[in-house]
Amino acid sequence: MNLHVFLGYAAAVIQTILALVVIAKRPKRIENRLFCLLLLLFVAWNIGEIVIFYEGVTSNNIKILLTPAILLSYVFCIFTAVFPEPQPDAHIIKSPKNSFLFALPALYLLILLFTDNFFASYETIADGFTIVFGKNEFVIKGIIIGYLLLSLLTLSKSNKNTQTPTQSLRLKYTFAAMLLPIAAGSITIALSKFFLGGQTIYGLGLFPVLGIIMSFILTYTMLRYNLMEIDLIFSIGLVYTLTTAALAGCMELVQELMQNILDSSDGWAKVVTILVIAAIFSPIKDALTKLVDKFFGRKDFDAAQVMQKALEKLRNQSDSDKMLKCFINEINYITGASSIEFIKPNQDPKRELDNFPENQYDIDAIIFNYNTLDDKTNEQKAIFLKENDIKLYYPIAAANNYYGNILIGAKKTKVPYTKAEINLISGLANELPHIIENIKMISQILEQEKSAQEITIAENLLKTIAHVPGTNFIDNHSIASYVNLTHGIKGDMIDLNSDENNKYIAIFDAFHSGIKAVLTLNIAYSVFRTTQDNDKKFIKSHELLKTFSEQDLCFAATLLSFDKDSIIVRNLGNPVPLIIANNSVQPLKELTSSPIGIKKELVQNKTAVTLNDNNLLFCSTNGLYKIFEQFKGVSLENFLEKQNFENAQDCKKTISQAIATHVSEGFSDDITFIVVGLKQ
Template sequence: MNIYSLPGIISFTINFSMGLIVLLDNPRSSLNRWFAAFIFQFALWNISEIIILNSGSLGNALLGAQILYRIIFLAPAFFVIIAYSFPKNFHNWTRHILFYTAIFAVPVLCLSLSFPEFQIQLVPLKKFHNIYYYELEYNSSLSFIALLAISIIYIIWGTLVLGLKIPRLRTVRQRNQTRFLLFGLLTIFFIFIVINIMRTIFERAVSFYFLSTITTFFISLFFLIAILQYRILKISRLISSGITYSILSSVILVIYFLIIQSLSESLSHFFNINSNLLQAFVILSIIILIRPLSTRLQHIFDRLLHKDIHQYRHNFFKLSQNLLTYYPPNIFFQKVSAFLAKNFKSDQVLVFIPDEQQNKFYEINMTGNSPRIAFDSGFIRQMLHIKKVVELYELEHKTLDRNLLEFLEKNQIRLILPLIFHDELLALVLLSGKKQGRDYSEDELEILSIFANEIAIAFHRNKIVEKLQQKERQRFRLQKLAALGQLTSGVAHEIRNPLNTISTAAETLQNKKLPPQGQNQLLQYILEETNRLNRVLNDFLNFSKLRPALFRRVPLEQIIERVVLALETSLTEKIEIISQIEQRQKDIVTDQDFLYQILLNLGINSLEAIRERCEKDENFRCENGKMQILVRHDAAGWVIRVIDNGIGIPDDNAESIFDPFFTTKKSGTGMGLSIVHSMIGTLGGDIRVRSKKGQTEFIISLPAKIEEGV
């Protein structure tokens, strides 16, 4: 091996890696197989140059020259086949094996007729008489002229095929890829022809060698850019590992030629050991040492090649988390549109959602004179059939409504994302061209297809939540109407009874002559019923127009003591009242008046329940009555329990005790517990009740942290 073969070895490494990447990505694809063979042909070209440069004798160098000669004149045949196959084959007859055979038969026949007089000669590099390089030898032989003519015809043929194919391609991406392929291959052929024609002006073979080496590097660079930047083929899985392999192999080769070869010769001479064994040992050591870098290098390339994808994944995760919350459709798609505009650089994002009443899709923001798209239109049928991201050019324009097509073209729509869930088209997302006129890549189209599926699922979940909320609002509306009816009925009932008593007493006083004692009794009835009406109205007003709570930090023990004192003052029986606070000197942030009224009302109810048990239970005396107010505080908040051993609440009444005007007492208005329930809700807490015969427990839960003054 000599250093002159280093560029060829590096080029071979790159070309061979790219060929493997193309072939292994989709071995069943005819295009992948032919494109891989085309690249492998240039890798074989590199091998031929390596053989020529490293041959110690003229006979060995001729072997490489003969291989190279055949490759040069077979390359145009590959170009014709690639021209028909890429990116889409419009001619079925070119897929037949007879077409491939005929394309290669002509140059192979001419090469056979030229044997063994191939028009290529070897020239030694100056100062290195044992190192040879090649150059074509031009003469007027019939076989050589035929080969040149066939090569030129094939190049023109392939150029015309690609050039005429460009207007027939629907997508701009395919057109750009085809232009790049055509320009690149023609440039390769042109440079090769120019170098070989002008070689006569080169004074030294070394100059021709350097120009040919540049051509070799240009070919490798072309295939690398074609696969990486323009995505000539849909390469995705193997690309980072292939590039990593190429770079590491090239690094090892450079180290070998610059360091190992000269170092091993010196060491082998010094230690008197075999030079080849020492070189093998050193190369193996370098491979082992450099191996840990491959994973890191592959990761770096993966990040560089798929930088946008990694950023997209991060941003999409944030969007997914955000869309877990319910949003109205307009807000939902505002977030989706902002995400698409930011991550895919789309100039404009339009969203069409269905109108179930009119059976049409309409643009959610009513942009300009946006048309409505009927459910049974050709456009919608195509979307339901395709079920993935589609470019506007790929649609059958004959089935599209004229106004819709004009609207899409006017807004420069490029992509349509159908949001489909279980064969139901939930919405349509339309993307215009990207900013700065750039095109959507294959990776972006695949990402958008996945994105459309994920957003369809999120929007479907959003619609489910919306329907549940509508049902909940409808149920709540019905409950409000039922409660209003019940409330109205209760108010009417509570007012009608006192009014009947007042009316009867007034008519009696008016129509009958009663003694003073009878008159005073009727007047007392009227006064009592009037006071009762006043209580009913006050309770109703307190319930319906409860003032906002005013939170202040107050000693809880002081409120409990006031409640106990008020209850004990009202007692005529010997009922025991117990209060207990687990943590004394503890302040609570609450509305002092509300909490006092809540505990006082519950305490009054407990005492009345104990009295009722005294009347109905022969085995129970009021002296055995007991009421407790127990307070506990923890991290979750305050828990206040009001317990009595009274008559208890029947199971049938347990769910109704907090309803307005519900009462089982002869003199009650039925508003006490309703007001208690409303006040506790205003304080941000809740109340539960547990009751059985002989014991009732009201459990109040209040939050631990509330800002003062709220």
């Protein structure tokens, strides 16, 4: 048989076997399907060369040879976009429409090929042939090079996204193997003559050799790095093939020894040989298994060292979800489990076991334990888990705290879990509750620190715009103000502006706390200070706050503006202002309205108040009303009716003394009020 033909057959057979093994392992997985398709296209390419060896170089045979080569360029682009994981930013697989559009250049090349427009002429040479592409040469080469560049671009992104050295090496070996025949077979030929016309040489036998090299690289990757999860098929096959060869040699040696040297009969020789083979089979198999595992990097792990490194990774996670994901990744990497799932408490009662047996994690042992205890409910649950291919069950609990459970499926290789693996997982699972509690504690500390920093920032921002409470005068009016803010900043603020062109005093109550409250108050402060028309202050604030609709920013406000001897009172959302006079309290009922920033239409009312020596104007936020109702057992109005105030300062002093005890004990809301009277 011609060497070229032998190489073609050898490459085709090896690649067919690899394709069948890959698709048999996981036929529904898109990566396995594409991997199998690529290998079968390589097989078709080899068959094309074999056909040329037997039938010679003809136009039709060249078409048979080049068809899989053209399809390989496109299919390889898709494979790079989905292996080892689908790349979200890979344009070729973003949608079926994109995949079709990227297939059009390959389809165009096939149309050129089968309409005799792909090459102008061909000529047979020793060990190959030459072709002249003709007028479409640069289009053909450009398309092939374009597919190659797209594949390399996607491959570089895939390599950046690998999470472990094993994944990276698996990726590099796979694509290095596949690029070898693709690039050296057809694309390198196109690249080498992209800027030159003339004949292009195709050497027969080159591609099968590269295909065989590719197959050996892929087989090595499957063995050492568990490519396509078919590591066990090769390793077991290799072990038993070597074992069979070793035993055959031993059998021949023992028979020769018995018959020729010891001069025993053929019957006794066979009996002794069988006994010897039975005795040495297991040691030889174990020795060869260790040899294969050592050669392909599958070494016994040091449980203590692995656990130490795994715990270090788990403790470095910033939250419980990331920690559990890291735990699953570590267990999956160590054991090669087909499935690992964390079930939260009450997430799926059918998969939660009660009265869990201590130190029993194997599902069969758990079922036996429940059967012994005659616990039918939990026994049926455990049987249900086993029927769903769950092999190990680990509850995550400590003291009286239950965090969920870990369900671990069978190994991908279908071999049982070793005692070392079960103990390692058990040790890690027992540490999870403590790690979860530590993460919670650290999160609380960080949240408290963050809240403290936020409150400090908010307090500093508020200090720059808030009016300092005390006694002030506007025209012939005396204004006594009181402010007590809680540590959390509930949103109260007084703004007093004595500017001749924009003279007012306002009481704000933002409907949030912390930074959001300060943001709302800054918006209100800015609008009120820059808007001289008092009728438009609320309107502009309302329109501006509507732009923050997602945050629902809003505030209540009472605005007092001064016009000669009268005070114009506007109130939106705050308690109704009061007129205090001669042991009586009269609310300004016409000033009830909704706060500013609420999504419904803004409605504002105003009224003019003229004070005399016997009455006062009282305005406050709702915090003062709350403290009287909760601790005094009377309404604020009833308390004020029983008092006899000499002036605004006396009213402020009386109220502040009445609430002083409760304020010092840390009342939970801001308390803000002003009292306006005539200057004396």
